[in-house]
Amino acid sequence: MSELAVNVKNLKYKYPDESWALNDVSLEVSVGEAILLLGISGVGKSTLLMNLNGLLTPTEGTIHIFGKKVIEKNLKEIRRRVGFVFQNPENQLFCPTLWDDIAFGPVNLGFSQEEVEERVEKALKLVGLITHAEKPPHHLSFGEKRRAAIATILSMEPDILLLDEPTANLDPRSVENIIKILEDISSKGKTIIIATHDVNTLPKITDRTIIMYNGKIKAMGPTKEILSDHGLLEKYGLKLPIIGQLFHKLESDHKLSIDSSLPITISSAEQKLIELINKNKKEGKP
Ligand SMILES: Nc1ncnc2c1ncn2[C@@H]1O[C@H](COP(=O)(O)OP(=O)(O)OP(=O)(O)O)[C@@H](O)[C@H]1O
Ligand SMILES: [Mg+2]
Structure with missing residues (x-):
């Protein structure tokens, strides 16, 4: 059997206000897979992603990342291996310059200055923002901020990339840019999980699609099978x-x-x- 990047067993998550956002989710993702996590608003996609890198702690059930359980003592290693790109890029950009934002992760991981510089340059080139390195992030356009947010994660060279709605509110050309970046990352054998409602542009880069509804996984299979099943999609409010x-x-x-x-x-x-x-x-x- 191929190595599992992600192994989720009977995961339940309850927010402090007692609302259950995840209700018995089990999921295995192999190394190098690209997964589309699909579902209408409020079904628990973001909550699941946040549990995967330890931003939230499961109420019940277990999560293993490359065989390591997601618990407090493993969080440092897990966060190094699992990068999370938030839906709102502004949550990820807070330094005076773009360069500093991209360097933030590698500096915290304790890399040498030379290694940090190499990683920042590589990440900025990959997202096409090398010429903007000295700009304050709040001066970037929204599409550039999205790419910058991805670069803040790429500079840490994670093995798993979790992306929350990476194509939301972007013009078609910016969407194409994001798709190219993700294709490139995927071709390097990284594991990718993308939470989205976007059935039009993201399927072409994902092997497998998971449909969530009411905090549960309702269907899972090859993207081209799931996304061509009219009845199944309609049943869960999708098109x-x-x-x-x-x-x-x-x-x-x-x-x-x-x-x-x-x-x-x-x-x-x-x-x-x-x-x-x-x-x-x-x-x-x-
Ligand atoms: N901090 C919170 N406190 C209480 N309930 C929350 C909190 N965050 C999310 N929820 C609830 O948990 C459920 C799942 O939310 P989540 O954000 O994971 O959905 P989603 O599938 O990502 O939706 P969207 O597509 O709109 O981003 C929703 O019913 C939401 O109202
Ligand atoms: Mg969400």
Whole structure:
């Protein structure tokens, strides 16, 4: 069996006001997997991510990260290996300059000045902000702040990256930037878990999708299977990706036979359309 990056068993979490946000969540994530954690607002996505790196402590159940239990005495190592990118980038940027913000983690981890400089430069280049290194973070645009927040985590070179709504409130080009950064990190064998409602842009970089509802995991499977299952998504208040909606409509309104699962990305839709056109040509249809 492949090594587990994350192993969550029967996790329950109750906030101090007695509201249960997680109710018996069990989950295994292998090293190098990219996971889409999907669910409507308030189902417990952020609460789950915050439990994974020890920002919150489970009320019941256990979490192991690379075999180490998430408990007080292991938190230093866990936080080094698990980076958390908050939904609001402003929560992650508080130093006078961007450079200082990105250096903050490595300095705290006790690296030499030379190593810190190397890591900061690498992280800033990766997110395309090297020219902004000396700017105060509050002068950055929102999309730049988002990339900067990711860089504050990348400079610590974590093995697992948890991202909370990384594409929310961004213009399409900034979304593409984020996708490229995440693709790059994923291709280096890092484990990624992304909490989101975004079914349109993030599926193409994730292997597996988990649907949460009311503090529980309701479905889990390959992204292209889960995100093409109209009935399942509707049941939990979600929608097919826009491209899947088009094919679903063609199927239901025009009896177009898709033969396989609905395409959920532009490239799979393109391939499906070419197949359908060629099939029609062969059958002599216009
Ligand atoms: N500090 C808190 N105290 C009490 N209840 C909280 C607290 N934070 C979150 N909750 C509740 O826990 C539940 C799960 O919240 P959580 O933020 O994990 O949801 P989410 O899936 O991340 O939602 P969203 O998509 O809106 O970010 C919600 O019902 C929320 O009201
Ligand atoms: Mg949230």
